[in-house]
Amino acid sequence: MAFNPSKLILSLLFVVATAASVAHNNPIVAQVSVVGQMVCIVPGTNCTTCPGIAGVKVTLSCNGGRTTLAQAITNNRGVVNLTLSAANVGVFDQSQCFVYVKLPVATCHVFSRTGTLRSPVIFVNFVQEATRLMINFTFGVFRYVN
Template identity: 40%
Template sequence: MPLPLPLLTLLFLFLSLSSETRYATAGNSDTSSHEHEHKHDLVRSSCSHASYPNLCFRTLSTYAGPAKTPNDLAQAAVTVSLTRARHVSRYIARVANLHNGSKREQSALSDCVDQISETIDDLTQTLSELRHLRRGTFRWQMSNVETWVSAALTNEDTCLDGFQNVDGRVKVDVKQKITNVARVTSNALYLINRLDEIRGRALVCSSAGNLVINITPTGVANATVLLQCGTARTTVAQTVTNPYGVYQIDLRVVDEVSMDPSLCRVVIPLPVATNCTVLPSTANLVAPISPVQVVQTKLGPVAIFLVREYLLVP
């Protein structure tokens, strides 16, 4: 028997909503998957030379907060260190209050409570500073941050030194927990230093104003050279080639604080079999390099250069 019209209408609406929900979910899933892969790539490349690379990757790849830029990763690493320091501080304070150990052991525990408290203060200041980096005060802020995290590491080491002449289970437990905090703090300091290095290159390029690109042989006339940034490869600057094969791209458009220069690339249309090199705008560093990739497009071959490979170091 045919369904009444109102029931048919309701059924149609239900199926339509279900379909839209399914497609929306699939779209969100694709976006989420892309962001997840980008986060893992950034974490992997950033942690590869950390003091404890496996620990760095494990703690940051599972971090729930944002991790789209090196600054995000530095903040995440400090947050992990701060969280663990707070847990250890509560543990040591509890042991100091409840444990009836030797006078030397009690003294070591008491001193350690004070030292980890200072570590927490240092890391708290660090996190606040990283959240408010400014272009004009960047160098001064980074100097503060590096000093605070180094002080946090010193406090953790001093806590461990206090247990040198102490034996027993308490020493073993405290040493294990403090060592864990010290390792994540060391990784945080590495990522902060790395952030300083990356930003230093960006600032120098910004002050220079442009990047000179030299393609040999010449012959790419009236083509457009693009500077693309971000995971979406958004074009943020472009220039038209000239008959001499030397082109300038303004790098001041790359934001010094929020944009990771390593996420930028230069895209250059090429004639077939063109031999390409890239030269920095000043000659104090970086030899010419080959393009990292040459791809075929509807407009012909395109050479892609990663900006990270020729940004200048201060």
Template identity: 35%
Template sequence: MMNTKSALLFSMVFMASLSSLSHALVLNGLLINAVQVTGVLRCSLNGNQYAPPLIGITVHLVCDGSSTDLAQVVTDQYGSFNIMLRLLNIANFDLQRCYIRVNLPVASCSVFPSAGYCTGSLGLLRVIQSTLGNVACLALSGPIRINL
């Protein structure tokens, strides 16, 4: 028969193991340790791949409509961005509720409104193994939405 201290220790370890898994991102049965988000921003409302790139624009990774960024980067000379985020201390990272946000105005692009922000959804490209563990590679997918 288990004594009280052993039972308490067992239940604490069991609960801790369940809580860490319940807050993890699991894709196709793989525990994801990090996400990489890539994309290219262009001065276009309809996704024209020949539109000029948006250079030096801050890109925010946001989840659940939060005002707190999980990460932010600045686009390069090609309008490209690459965010690498370890999920170690992030509870409840949900791919369906996370998106890219760019604050307006964008001085170098007159097709966007002068106030508000743009959002873009993310899509899963693949899962790779690296020194960080399993990395979910995500990309900007679908149309950009304007929020005034």
């Protein structure tokens, strides 16, 4: 696996922000949110104008898919919001976390009939409210993993 300085910097920023918040009685990380859209395209390609797929179960895992930290069903535009509660924020590590979709997806015939699609999570921003800090991510292009 190649060294990725941006992942290291983000991980360190997360740790420092959390530690500083606790030490100074400031807002702590209360929520991690991963928002994205599931579209019917050949895995490994990107389409920003393609229509989304409704009714697809999407999960978030940080250990190769063995444990689900969050799951949701895509809405009628194919959009999903996976939100980790404060209890699960501590196990979230962007470099180890992926969004998964188990195949088949009945309404999309370009996907394989079996296997799993996986997409990395991508940092978007921090949002600080009076009593809490939220970290927002999206997910990228899905790739077929098995």
